[in-house]
Every structure is written in structure tokens, then in C-alpha cells.
Amino acid sequence: MEVILSVDERTAIAAIVGRVDTIAANDFEQKIEKTISSGVKKIIIDMEKMAYISSAGLRSVLILCKKAQASDVVLVWCCMNSIVRKIFDVSGFSKLVNVVGSLDEAKERDFDGKTI
Amino acid sequence: MKQKNEILMEKPFDHYSVLETSSEITKLGEIKSWAEKCWRELGFGTEKMEKMLLCVEEVFANICFHGYKGEPGLVRFECFNDNKRAIVFKIYDWAAAFDITSLSRPDTDQPLADRQIGGLGVLLIKEMVDEINWILKDGANMLSLIFYADI
Numbered sequence: 001m002e003v004i005l006s007v008d009e010r011t012a013i014a015a016i017v018g019r020v021d022t023i024a025a026n027d028f029e030q031k032i033e034k035t036i037s038s039g040v041k042k043i044i045i046d047m048e049k050m051a052y053i054s055s056a057g058l059r060s061v062l063i064l065c066k067k068a069q070a071s072d073v074v075l076v077w078c079c080m081n082s083i084v085r086k087i088f089d090v091s092g093f094s095k096l097v098n099v100v101g102s103l104d105e106a107k108e109r110d111f112d113g114k115t116i
Numbered sequence: 117m118k119q120k121n122e123i124l125m126e127k128p129f130d131h132y133s134v135l136e137t138s139s140e141i142t143k144l145g146e147i148k149s150w151a152e153k154c155w156r157e158l159g160f161g162t163e164k165m166e167k168m169l170l171c172v173e174e175v176f177a178n179i180c181f182h183g184y185k186g187e188p189g190l191v192r193f194e195c196f197n198d199n200k201r202a203i204v205f206k207i208y209d210w211a212a213a214f215d216i217t218s219l220s221r222p223d224t225d226q227p228l229a230d231r232q233i234g235g236l237g238v239l240l241i242k243e244m245v246d247e248i249n250w251i252l253k254d255g256a257n258m259l260s261l262i263f264y265a266d267i
Contacts, residue, residue, distance in 0.1 A: 019169070021144065021173055022141055022144060022173060022177050023141065023142070023144055023145065051166050052166050052167075052169070052170045054170060054173055054177070054237070054240070055174060055177075055233065055236040055237035055240055056177065058233065058236055059233045062228070062231055062233060065228055066228065066229075069228070082163070083166050083167060083170075083244075086243065086244075087170075087240060087243075090224070090239060090240070091224055091236050092224030092225055092226075092231075095225070096227075096228050096231070
């Protein structure tokens, strides 16, 4: 798994490539956590090239959401493939977090200050 | 090892592959490479392969962390096809008998602050696999994951 980061003053885009599996979850969590602490106002997790996320990865998502809330950073999850979307839906995470279909929508919407 | 020898007698299919490993989560990459190789050799579709890999991972993680509770133990994987109609993974462990298919569905409607992560792995397996069966066989937990061919 790779996390490809592009950051401007207010927004970071983290493109996830590969599988967020039990081994990779910790690395994924640390890289996004570091970005939350970097001072940006919004982080977009681009999952277009994410193959899947395991339950260990979902645990990291929960931790990251709590940290984003505490840091007042808007966290947006976008561009899920059908498997990742199903994982977010059946686990109830789609109802917990900001999920959008496209990168443009993720960039343009302000989510009314809703951090997750 | 009597149980293992008995299991080795079962080869009624035209493709059959076995992987035996230990219950260390660092073995996950090796296991997924093996499972992917089996899948590709049988010509099954790529999207469903990711579902299969997720299921195999969740089962193995469950065996490592909850079955053997972090202690070393044997885990055996078998893969075979059923006349191109389905691909079957049978996964054996010799930890305490436990039927993971009997686990109740976790509450997925809780707010963030109250969310518990437990049980999500089994929930994901049940959602991604076409059939799942557990039996206790000669002292081993034997879990079968069955994926139908994409038509």
C-alpha cells in the first residue's frame, strides 16, 4: 500500500494505492494522522486506487475520525470502488463519515463544517 | 499430526494446492500471494479476487489473534476448484473449537464515540463470500469459503 500526498495551504489529498490490510493499516493511520497534525483544514482520502480495506483498516478509520474531530479538520472519503463502498456500507461507516463520489465534489463542498 | 494426514487423503478435484504456515500475522503477504496465484491459475475474475483476499485475510487474522491468541500454531490452507463453477478455500486451525459463523452481527448503527470494532472482520467475510461453512473435523476448526465463478 502507498499513500501519495499532495498538499496546499488548506487542503491535503491522500491518494491510497493498494490494499489497506492488517499489515498496512498502521502505516496508513500514521501517515494520515501526521497530515491531520500538519495544520491543513481539509483532508481528502482518494480511494480510487484502493483495492480494499480490512477490519484493521476500519479500526484506523475510526481513530482518524476521532482525531480529525478533535483537531477541527474536515475529513472526506471519496472515489470508492464497489468493494470499498460495500465495506463502508455494511460496517455502517458510510453513515458515520463524509463520503462523496468524486474528487471535484470533495474539493468543492465545505460540508458545513462537519468534520467527519 | 494424525488429523493432517487424514486431510491430505482428500484430493478429489482437478486443481489442488496446499499451504501450511504458522499463526504469525507477518505471514499474511505469503498467504495472499499463494491465494492470488491459485485464483489466477483457475481464471477467476479480478474484482472477486479482492473479495476473496479480504476474506482469507480476515480469517487468518482471526485465527492469529483470537484462535491461537498470539501464540504459535499451525494454519493450513487448501484451495481447489469445483469444475470451474466455484473456487473453495478450506482453512484449518487447531486452536480451541469455535464457529465464527455463529457470531451475531455487530451493531453498526452506533455513533462514532460508541463504535466498537469487534466483529467487523466476520461481518465483512459473510458479506463478501458466496458460501461459508464451519465444522469441527478431527479436532481442527475447518472453515470453508466458497466463491462462485463469475458468469
